[in-house]
Amino acid sequence: MNFNATLIGQSITFIFFVWFCMKYVWPPIMNALEMRKKQIADGLAAADRGKHELELAARKAGDNMRDAKVQAAEVIAQAEKRAAQIIDEAKTAAKDEGERQLAAAKAEIDQEANRARESLREQVAALAVAGAEKILRREVNAQTHADLLGQLKAEL
């Protein structure tokens, strides 16, 4: 073994290499490793949280569905009730209307009948006058015998 200044040179080189490694190589790599470890841990935690939230959401959705079903049933029941009511109302209204129309028709018929009777009376009176005229042939003044004719008319 032959020792010489290489010993010193090697020591200096070694110290420089260690310094360089310590300053520029080790920290960035370790940082990246640590950061990645943290990211993975965060990711896993987020996934757990997501799963939990999904569970909650599913439960909530189920609850909502049940509520909605109950509400829908209520609405349907109400609607059916209302429909029956409307039908009933419509039925009564129709009945009333029918009765009303029937009454109106009856009244009109009565009116018509009266009118016909009136006109018939007029015509009979005229006919009677005409008949009387024909019978009497002359000197029959309608005005003079108006009372008589009116009486006759009323009797018809």
Place this chain on the structure above:
Amino acid sequence: MASEYASSGDYIKHHLQNLTYGELPAGYHRHDGTVLTEATRTFAHGAEEAKAMGFWAINVDSMLFSIGLGVLFLFLFRIAAKKATTGVPAGLQNFVEWIVEFIDSSVRGSFSYKNAMVAPLALTVFLWVFLMNLMDLIPVDWLPYAASMAGLPYLKVVPSTDPNVTFGMSLSIFFLVLYYSVKMKGAGGFFSELAFQPFPKFLFPVNLLLEGVGLIAKPISLALRLFGNMYAGEMIFILIALMFGGSWILAVFGGALQWAWAVFHILIITLQAFIFMTLTIVYLDMAHAEHH
């Protein structure tokens, strides 16, 4: 390749010699018989010349390969660190993160204090040592042969077979251990840890000797374990490479052996890098630990 050398001994020696650059003193008898009239800066030819250069010489090959590999590692990891995203990692980032997490879990396993320096230190130690060891898997003659074409007399490719390299690291770690020992326990606390155990206080010279040896043994064993393993592994590769110079039967057998040893060596180089890193972490953990 071995046939180009005078003997297999020369071949081995050549492969174990670093490319050393330093100053030879005036009046030195060089390997080719010339005598230097004045002090000359040059590459050493052989172990003798390298030794004659004294301490102020430098193993150019070790420095270049180790710095190159270290820069390669830091460059790749810096790219990954710059691009690091928290999204799905791909390609380089995936690979880098895999290693970083492995180091991080190792550090968390053996180091129980808060210190932002230990994990990057462990990462640097592991990958740098691993890459330096990995050079061992390159067939032993390729790079030295290419270097000799380029005019360089020697080239030792595996930096971790140079004790300067392993001791450079282990001594730096040792100073860190001393620094943190004093910082965490105070100078008095550190001294009492060395002097007042395992035996009662009045035996403190014995304690000091025992604990002192234990303390010194840490960097030495750390460096020697890595150096020894890699040196031995390289030596076996060189010995196997010698067989290629023999008959063709020997060469085929050598090829099979080289393959088998390389496969086994993949385990060794990884294991040595891991051991070096783990012991670094453990030593630093002990430096932080309060007196039991």
